Amino acid sequence: MLKLKVFNYQIGDFQEKTLVPETTQNEWIIGRASTCDLVLASPEVSRVHGRIGYDKGQYYFTDFGSTDGSRINNEKVKVNQKYCLKKDDLIRIGDFVLAVEAMEIASVAQKDASCIAVAGASQWTEGDLTVRCVSIVPETEDVKTFSFVAEPQIQFSFLPGQFVTLELEIDGKRVRRAYSISSPPSRPHRLDITVKRVPAPPDAPQLPPGLVSNWLHDNLKIGSQIKLCGGAMGKFTCGTNPPPKLLMISAGSGITPMLSMARWLYDTAINCDLVFFYSDRTPNDIIMRQELELLASRQSNFRLAITVTRPKLGQPWHGFTGRLTEEMLLNIAPDFRERVVYVCGANSFMQGVKTMLTSLDFPMENYHEESFGAQKKPKIESQAEVKKTIAFCR
Secondary structure (H helix, E strand, C coil), X not given: CEEEEEEECCCCEEEEEEECCECCECEEEEECCCCCCEECCCCCCCCCCEEEEEXXXXXXXXXXXXXXXXXXXXXXXXXXXXXXXXXXXXXXXXXXXXXXXXXXXXXXXXXXXXXXXXXXXXXXXCCCEEEEEEEEEEEECCEEEEEEEECCCCEECCCCCCEEEEEEEECCEEEEEEEECCCCCCCCCCEEEEEECCCCCCCCCCCCCCHHHHHHHHHCCCCCEEEEEEEEXXXXXXXXXXXXXXXXXXXXXXXXXXXXXXXXHHHHCCCCEEEEEEEECCHHHCCCHHHHHHHHHHCCCEEEEEEECCCCCCCCCCCEECCCCHHHHHHHCCCHHXXXXXXXXXXXXXXXXXXXXXXXXXXXXXXXXXXXXXXXXXXXXXXXXXXXXCCXXX
8 A cells, every 4th residue: 555645836736645566556557637536736747747656665766758747755767667656755746745655565584676766777778788589570571579687787868769770790890779669668577679671761872781681681690699778768759648639650671660659659558550561562561460450459548540552462452552642642641640659660651640730730840751762861979969869770
């Protein structure tokens, strides 16, 4: 049992909340959305701000990557990190203060080892980190998902949709490339990247054909170690303040950050109506097709639409065919003007989507895109440059 006193002197709000773990609930979502377990009605509070959880005899607080952040005992907390709570702790969220008045916890031996003290740092948020490959899954003929863990074990802290920079040694030279994370931050002990084997990008023929991507396909094995540089980066995320209605539009390997966001929305049970549109060449090229269909079958607020641009004999297909058109868009999301849109794929694909939405009077302040084209510079010279990089080199 955890007893909280919640007050906001600015608006004169005061409430008490008692959290009792049950078999059907061991976490409580905090935010300004009416569907949250603890509603803090203030514009400084994100719709889904964070949560208080209970695991192995210990209560903890986690900030989901809120717009204005959170503080515990006046110390700023990091995103997606579990902070152990104790009696008399003060959690500040906007103008609200959540005071831990009383709690009953299990003995120290039963406490969750992954829940850390406020001043601790058991998560990777910045700096370099060596990780080990623990799984390689072929998704299609030319796409593989590589999974990594850190040793000793550490949690990966990132927002859904962000990317990481890999540093590898290829032919005696150090090479850095950025890849979006396909796993969600709600599964923090493992980090996945989903990589497609590709030729040289047409807009940057000076780069070797898929130098890093192809090297990963041909050389990385289970047990191999690589370096991650600088922490997760990028602003292409819905994790800071998920809107009530989303439209994700992707093509080819542009699906990877969308997978991270869609999986995160599912894991955290956020009340968000999502239309997920994906385009690829043939039915056999569709990345994570079975998982996407499973997500759609388990969620009434997840609508899946897939189109193939080059249908082939011998590959049965009953969905959309051809590139995204106005008619197709109106079919899958007639209310698209009410949604926040995220777009990712080749530059030509994104430009086409952007042009179409502009012509249809879509409010472009609700439009977000991520580039999967080649970088103009073949090397990233400094971490400052990495932080500015949004384009991915494939």
